[in-house]
Amino acid sequence: MNTLDTDVLVIGGGSTGAGVAWDSALRGLHVTLVDRQDFATGTSGRFHGLLHSGGRYAVKDPGSARECAAENRILRRVAADCIEDTGGLFVSTPEDDLEYADRFLAAARAAGMEVEEVPVGVALRDEPRLNPRIRRAFRVQDGSIDSWKMISALLRGAQAHGATVLPYHKVVRVIRQGNRVEGAVMEDQRTGEEVLVQAGCVVNAAGAWSGQVAQLAGCEVGVRPGKGVMVAINHRLARAVLNRCHLPSDGDIIVPVRTVSVIGTTDHPVADPDDTECSPEEVHQMIEAGELLVPGFREARALRVWSGSRPLLPKTEGPAGAGDREVSRSHTVLDHGPRDGLEGLVTIAGGKFTTLRLMAEDTVDVVSRKLGKEAKCRTRTEVLPGSESHRFYWIGNRQQEAETDPPDDPLICECELVSQHDLDTVVARRPAWRLDDIRRALRVGMGPCQGGFCAFRVAGMLHQEGRYGRAEANSALREFVQERWKGVKVISWGAQARQTRLDRWIFEGVYDLEHLPE
Amino acid sequence: MTEVAWGVEAWSEVRASLDSCIKCTVCETACPVAAVTELFPGPKTVGPQAERFRSGGHSPDLSVDYCSGCGICSRVCPQGVRIAELNSRARSELKRERGAPLRDQLVARPGLLGRAGRPVAPLFNWAMANSLVRWAGERTLGIHRRAPVPRATTRTFSYWVGHHSGPKSARRVVYFHGCSTQWYEPHVGRKVTAILEHNGYQVVIPKQGCCGLPLQSNGLFPAARKAVTRLARQLVTGDASNLPVISSSTSCGLMLKREAREILGADSQELRSVSARTYDIFEFLLELHQRGELRTDFKPVPLTVAYHAPCQQQNQLIGKPALEILRLIPGLSLVELDRSCCGIAGTYGVKREKYDIAMRVGEPLFADIHSEGPDLVACDSETCRWQISAATGANSVHPLEILHRAYGGS
Numbered sequence: 001m002n003t004l005d006t007d008v009l010v011i012g013g014g015s016t017g018a019g020v021a022w023d024s025a026l027r028g029l030h031v032t033l034v035d036r037q038d039f040a041t042g043t044s045g046r047f048h049g050l051l052h053s054g055g056r057y058a059v060k061d062p063g064s065a066r067e068c069a070a071e072n073r074i075l076r077r078v079a080a081d082c083i084e085d086t087g088g089l090f091v092s093t094p095e096d097d098l099e100y101a102d103r104f105l106a107a108a109r110a111a112g113m114e115v116e117e118v119p120v121g122v123a124l125r126d127e128p129r130l131n132p133r134i135r136r137a138f139r140v141q142d143g144s145i146d147s148w149k150m151i152s153a154l155l156r157g158a159q160a161h162g163a164t165v166l167p168y169h170k171v172v173r174v175i176r177q178g179n180r181v182e183g184a185v186m187e188d189q190r191t192g193e194e195v196l197v198q199a200g201c202v203v204n205a206a207g208a209w210s211g212q213v214a215q216l217a218g219c220e221v222g223v224r225p226g227k228g229v230m231v232a233i234n235h236r237l238a239r240a241v242l243n244r245c246h247l248p249s250d251g252d253i254i255v256p257v258r259t260v261s262v263i264g265t266t267d268h269p270v271a272d273p274d275d276t277e278c279s280p281e282e283v284h285q286m287i288e289a290g291e292l293l294v295p296g297f298r299e300a301r302a303l304r305v306w307s308g309s310r311p312l313l314p315k316t317e318g319p320a321g322a323g324d325r326e327v328s329r330s331h332t333v334l335d336h337g338p339r340d341g342l343e344g345l346v347t348i349a350g351g352k353f354t355t356l357r358l359m360a361e362d363t364v365d366v367v368s369r370k371l372g373k374e375a376k377c378r379t380r381t382e383v384l385p386g387s388e389s390h391r392f393y394w395i396g397n398r399q400q401e402a403e404t405d406p407p408d409d410p411l412i413c414e415c416e417l418v419s420q421h422d423l424d425t426v427v428a429r430r431p432a433w434r435l436d437d438i439r440r441a442l443r444v445g446m447g448p449c450q451g452g453f454c455a456f457r458v459a460g461m462l463h464q465e466g467r468y469g470r471a472e473a474n475s476a477l478r479e480f481v482q483e484r485w486k487g488v489k490v491i492s493w494g495a496q497a498r499q500t501r502l503d504r505w506i507f508e509g510v511y512d513l514e515h516l517p518e
Numbered sequence: 519m520t521e522v523a524w525g526v527e528a529w530s531e532v533r534a535s536l537d538s539c540i541k542c543t544v545c546e547t548a549c550p551v552a553a554v555t556e557l558f559p560g561p562k563t564v565g566p567q568a569e570r571f572r573s574g575g576h577s578p579d580l581s582v583d584y585c586s587g588c589g590i591c592s593r594v595c596p597q598g599v600r601i602a603e604l605n606s607r608a609r610s611e612l613k614r615e616r617g618a619p620l621r622d623q624l625v626a627r628p629g630l631l632g633r634a635g636r637p638v639a640p641l642f643n644w645a646m647a648n649s650l651v652r653w654a655g656e657r658t659l660g661i662h663r664r665a666p667v668p669r670a671t672t673r674t675f676s677y678w679v680g681h682h683s684g685p686k687s688a689r690r691v692v693y694f695h696g697c698s699t700q701w702y703e704p705h706v707g708r709k710v711t712a713i714l715e716h717n718g719y720q721v722v723i724p725k726q727g728c729c730g731l732p733l734q735s736n737g738l739f740p741a742a743r744k745a746v747t748r749l750a751r752q753l754v755t756g757d758a759s760n761l762p763v764i765s766s767s768t769s770c771g772l773m774l775k776r777e778a779r780e781i782l783g784a785d786s787q788e789l790r791s792v793s794a795r796t797y798d799i800f801e802f803l804l805e806l807h808q809r810g811e812l813r814t815d816f817k818p819v820p821l822t823v824a825y826h827a828p829c830q831q832q833n834q835l836i837g838k839p840a841l842e843i844l845r846l847i848p849g850l851s852l853v854e855l856d857r858s859c860c861g862i863a864g865t866y867g868v869k870r871e872k873y874d875i876a877m878r879v880g881e882p883l884f885a886d887i888h889s890e891g892p893d894l895v896a897c898d899s900e901t902c903r904w905q906i907s908a909a910t911g912a913n914s915v916h917p918l919e920i921l922h923r924a925y926g927g928s
Contacts, residue, residue: 234536234537395577396579399579
């Protein structure tokens, strides 16, 4: 068995794990990060993309609001390339209590947020599709953040400081020596080979799955996955993040992220974090909720629906029967030494994407102390790879680049403007296992056609370049198309239904996808 | 008639139509510009695709300026995406942000050139035919030295109107003649008036300005909005507020019918009213004919005429009424030129950087004209006529000039 020695083994390649890897690596620790799948495939890759200003938590959860406000400022400094400075609005719709707006303003200021009330007329001028019946509007520092770019930047940064990252390495056994965790055995999901990683400290950063990882180590973490459903709309309905100014509930945020608008979300406790089914009722609920912020929302083209599981860790395992929004959205670092008498294992639980840096700092503070290798955290000021110019990502970036693409570099994904050169660059950097890995890196297949026109091109090119054998290319294509279909089937009406029909003609009529040779 | 949206709402509907694109690529195969140049990536690419990357702020793409605005994409789209309208809007954002060159400001105001040329028409026409002057015009302004330019006249159409007294009639129409008739081709206006009067109509011709179309196609929206709103006001003055409005310029007619609403997002009471009552001259005559009211006292016209339906006429979605009327004329040998675009697209083809593209776009049409060798080419749009004559040497006329001749005019 292959054996690796490392200071810190991080289990989980989402935002939390990637943040921990980056922080540890900057402090001079040797890190190995593993994930059962590709990176950012769990909750981090399945959220709405909101970089919180803190407004959402201002009234109900001031601690989280303060954290968000502070972390928002830091991330804008160190990760500009992953962030779009859309700004945000909190608006009182006709259904929202005006008295809440006063509380909101006071609480937002108390949380250290930059907030200003703007006249309704100004808000409507800036956002022509906003409900004209809104009664108050507040401008905040919301933004949108690209989770895949962010996690990729964190991991590249960590690797540049000596970290090892292993995707598709699923933990099958945690190695214990008495009351001490000494590492874990991973199985490579692609080859079936096992790898032993011996570590000074293991960080359980598996988010909604951290209960499962803890069980492998023989202890309990009462994480409670809270499912949230999101729907992506084909284009930007607003320039800024639109929030309802009321106590957080379902479907009250519309986030302009990359080429789409995402409405979210619901909150529903689930037993299994891998339960990502979205029901037509949940979708309906989102679409109807969108109508209140943007009249005509239900006529807009829904592209895709998906869900993610929040990794909620209720205080003292949470009061029974309380909704998940009753628990704090702050995070907790659990040192299993004092907690369970199990040394060498730390779980970081709870939290949210916006506070990933702080979560990592708090975690690595504990880890480095345990390892006796204390060093100052540097992630507040260290700029992530790709963000050196401190220029925020802008929605027009790809269109602008496409203008200067040489004519011999054709577009592969027309919806998201991905060229052959882009594909080659990404595949050369990190071999892809599934087409879905390329999607996360490049957004291939994420536009209106949902892979109808690009999936076969990508599979074909990877085959042509010898990266996929015939059978591999065929099954990768089939798997990708199935995966895309999952997010479309519940919203197949109107334009997206016509698209789906055309896509199916292509895949069944032209390629006979179901009967491609193995 | 179904209710249509106006103003900001109309534009919102156009933008929302990008959602209907299913990437089928029909528009890309029909686009005459993308077929001849790599400078224009194609209507799907520049339209519904690029629109997803535009959201306030600044314009990410310059290539949209290579869209000629012929509108074929919107017409062929099986899903109802308003591609050309999206492009037009994006171009105006581009111009708003980066400013429009003096050249675009000039060609967008046909009245300016007409007014300047009128008092010195012979000199103006000599200068426009002088290669040295044209060379200088290309170097300093960017107007291609071989691009077609209209001929100035000393007597405007409104001068003629002032001296004309037609018969009174209970049946009246308003004539919207447009800038070209006013400044360059007053004979077209005289013939339109004669044809309508021959059919028993009293023709009301109010003093009128530009519809703003060239401003719009050059991305100068605020000025275009002002122009069309003002024109609508002029066309409803006096007791002429319920009459049919007849246009003999296809692109200007389309401006009143649809583009003011869908592209400019303009809105006024007068505009709504005029828009609903605007007819293309042949659309109007064909309706008369279908009601049995068109006079058919035609004399034979022993000519071979090749007819080209211009894009902006096709975009009115009224078929080819000129063809149907001309078919009634005895002795006339009529050839339908079944080609999409002559390339000029208003002022697109006069620009130095676009002249060659426009010529390549028109090549199939020019080739057909050469092989047919007609006595006359008939085309409803003035700029297309100028392009066709310049490119092929053929004599081109408005189809109503042939009708006028059949009615015994000269």
